[in-house]
Amino acid sequence: MFNIISILIGIVALVLAIPSAIPLLGWGNWIVLPIAVLGAGIGALSSSNGGRNFCLIVFIIAVIRLSLGGGII
Numbered sequence: 648m649f650n651i652i653s654i655l656i657g658i659v660a661l662v663l664a665i666p667s668a669i670p671l672l673g674w675g676n677w678i679v680l681p682i683a684v685l686g687a688g689i690g691a692l693s694s695s696n697g698g699r700n701f702c703l704i705v706f707i708i709a710v711i712r713l714s715l716g717g718g719i720i
Contacts, residue, residue, distance in 0.1 A: 653690030653698025660686060660705045667709070673716040676709040683709060 660682040667675030683706035690699030 649689050649693035650695050650698040653686045653693060654701055656682060656686030656689065657698060657702040657705050660702065660709075664705060664709050664712070668712055670716075673712060674719065676713045679709040680706065680713075 660679050663675060663682065664679045666672055667679060683702045686702035687699050687706065690696070690702055693699065
């Protein structure tokens, strides 16, 4: 059950991260980061690792995008 919830949270984070890849919308990644961490935390409670890994991938994508934009844009 935790794995499904984690995957759903990861999908929400990914949907928010996609428009944040557009220039001048990078600030949206600051919203994505806590959502992805929450999903990874819930996924860690599950017996399988799929949801946790998915949320961590979304987190890494958001962090890389933030670092490319200098943390703001």
